[in-house]
Amino acid sequence: MKIIVPMAGRGSRLRPHSLTVPKPLIPVAGQPIVHRLVKDIAKVLKQPIDEIAFVLGDPAFFGEDVVDSLKALANSLGAKASIYRQDQPLGTGHAIMCAKESLSGPAVIAYADTLIRANFSLDPEADAVIWVKQVDKPEAFGVVKLNSKQEIVELVEKPKEFVSDLAVIGIYYFKEVGVLKQQLQHVLDNNIVNGGEYQINDGIKGMMATGKVFKTGQVDEWMDCGNKAVTVETNTRMLGFLKSDGEEQMIAASAKINNSNIIEPCFIGENVILNNATIGPNVSIGDKCIIENATIKNSLIQTNTTIKNAHLDDAMIGNYVSYDGNFKAVSLGDYSVLE
Incomplete structure (x- = not known):
């Protein structure tokens, strides 16, 4: 199993804290956000992690100290660390393709601005799993649409009319991530953009169009680290969880x-x-x-x-x-x- 972590963004909503430290390296409850995220995913997967690929931004900001920290994180989980760079902020799909040399075999893709608490097994019949969380105001999120078999058939961004209350949290599993790579290459080659950027959703929609089965994986807790207010709240919630866990x-x-x-x-x-x-x-x-x-x-x-x-x-x-x-x-x- 591989974990792919796109984390090249500058975290502008968390300024001034992200002016000197990349947002995923800001500590919450004593550990950097990305460290907690990766460890929690590894715990949920309950299987060996062979490689963790990190997609970083400008080396002047994501310097050698960041690289050393991420390599130590991978090593602590018995995994190889691969470091890639996204030189331009061209979207989530583009960020993933910056790590295309690592896009083969089973993999989890996780964006490093959120923390989770979860305990479930991956559906062996699914070609892919999208982690979701039930929310009170789905119109503020990207949500999944399900069919009668509880398979994901559509991704809808900030729906004006009710589609579902299951929000996409930015963590995905692919039984063969090389299939996503093929679809994202098609997105890049054909200049398919949304909001001026290449999006992972267009690659996922391409997979769905070929009949790939997507299921949901629900998390118990979804904690954002996007700005100061929610990061302080996430710190509070995580401290409570850690105390309970002992x-x-x-x-x-x-x-x-x-x-x-x-x-x-x-x-x-x-x-x-x-x-x-x-x-x-x-x-x-x-x-x-x-x-x-x-x-x-x-x-x-x-x-x-x-x-x-x-x-x-x-x-x-x-x-x-x-x-x-x-x-x-x-x-x-x-x-x-x-x-």
């Missing part, structure tokens, strides 16, 4: 906790110093942060940041930030100073 060390042994109170669930990274602080619930603090005379809840703080005299709620703060003040629901990017 699978991860939530507070590093190297953290120094002085006259401070931690209200779980929280993630406290390596070599964090807490002085006269109340942390939690639902707070993630990255490595080497210093928190003094502060109350923080429902917030996500990255690494090497100093926070003093603060009362934070619903905050997202980047790396190497110096913050001293009485603002509350802040969003500060890397290397910011607010004193």
Whole structure:
């Protein structure tokens, strides 16, 4: 099994946090988004992963540190890492085709701006599976249309009239991903564009036209990381799941906790110093942060940041930030100073 991860976008909706760190590398509950996504997919598949192919953008932004991080992720799952580049933002279908050398055999394609919780087996009769989640407002999403056999027969983007309430979340399984490759090559060769870009949906529609059977795979939880507000919410939800699972060390042994109170669930990274602080619930603090005379809840703080005299709620703060003040629901990017 292979996993293909297109992640070349700059994550403009998550600025300022994505100005210096690619969005998929921003940590949620102590781990980068893409790391959690890939690990969760591997857990759901319940079979060995041979290769993980990452499609990155500009090397000036997705540099060697990013490549090293992704290689380490693949190695941790016993898989080979393949690195590809998408030099121009020409759409989801184009991004997948940038990894065409890896497009053979069974594969999962997953876009690295979402997290899932799921537990199911792949349908052996399906040529492909599209992960979906039941939503309250399907008109805001791309949804699937099913026939009487519960097979997907159409993809409908933001339907004005009700089609179904099963939204496509951006994760797909193909029994033979080479078939998708053939259809996407047809899309590229014939300049089939939607919204000015080459889309994966046009490749999928080509597969359906040849009689390939698509089924749904429903996830229990679908958590977005598209902007600051939903990323903080996703951090809260993920911390709750991790505490319930009891699978991860939530507070590093190297953290120094002085006259401070931690209200779980929280993630406290390596070599964090807490002085006269109340942390939690639902707070993630990255490595080497210093928190003094502060109350923080429902917030996500990255690494090497100093926070003093603060009362934070619903905050997202980047790396190497110096913050001293009485603002509350802040969003500060890397290397910011607010004193």
